[in-house]
Amino acid sequence: MFKHLPSRKAYTLLESGPIVLLTTAGSKGHNVMTLGFHMMVQHEPALVACVIGPWNHSHTALRESGECVISVPTVDLAEQVTRIGNCSGQDVDKFATFGLHASPASTVNAPLIEECIANLECKVADTALVEPYNMFILEVSRIRVDRFRRERRLIHHAGNGAFIVDGDTVDMRQHMTKWRYLMD
């Protein structure tokens, strides 16, 4: 049912800019937030940057635990994703409220989300940019992808609660002369 990708394949999931969920394990249990401010920083080791302000309940858990999971939702989860991004883990048990199922990760204490098509386990690699920009540098330690999920279209936040859904794919592989070494 699941396959594992090498961490260096994180960019195939994240570079296209999907809205993602981010889970943490804190002293008060699991939490999950919605995240649109993230990018790839490096292919290998796979580094991801994300901006999480101190007004987010997850900020503290991420600083204290140094671990999280980036979970990639598909379009059938758009309402949950939006509502998760509009309430706080300080007030609500978001897993229970939004019907998400947590399952144990392998390399971190933060949970995977069963409903998501992909889960990337991450460890905080650098907190030096938290002070100026609320930016965490994460290293991806393990990737699990749901192979048999029917709905596979990711969503991209265009602002104000409008999400663009994945449409067609355009294949420009024949023009990837310089970056061929990344393929396999």
Place this chain on the structure above:
Amino acid sequence: MFKHLPSRKAYTLLESGPIVLLTTAGSKGHNVMTLGFHMMVQHEPALVACVIGPWNHSHTALRESGECVISVPTVDLAEQVTRIGNCSGQDVDKFATFGLHASPASTVNAPLIEECIANLECKVADTALVEPYNMFILEVSRIRVDRFRRERRLIHHAGNGAFIVDGDTVDMRQHMTKWRYLMD
């Protein structure tokens, strides 16, 4: 033909993770590169982070000039975008080779690209992260959007020259209770 958005609306163009072009003006003329490693950092003033390695000809121009333009292409430009990302401005005049038309920006010396649906003029706001991560923090100073362009679908790089094209839009505005202040 064009409209100008306030800089604080940059996230409506960039948060959804489109592949973008980035232009610079250097001592040897204009250059353009393809960029997938970028994210929003802050809504207002609008800050954008991007990762541009020193192996890119644009890296030096960006450091020296402190200015660039982020140009947002649509799906009809997918082949040019890919080919621009697979050659170097050191060897090729990319504007001429790929039939792009440069036009003057208002707040920076780097050029706009006429063929792109949106052009965001940017000034480098912080180079402290260039050393560890090749990361530039940019502040958006002006946004021009082509109002009457027919093809409006952006493309998202899913790796290895495969691009996902914008599909349907899902409207979750009614659930944006917390972030309503961003809307107008």
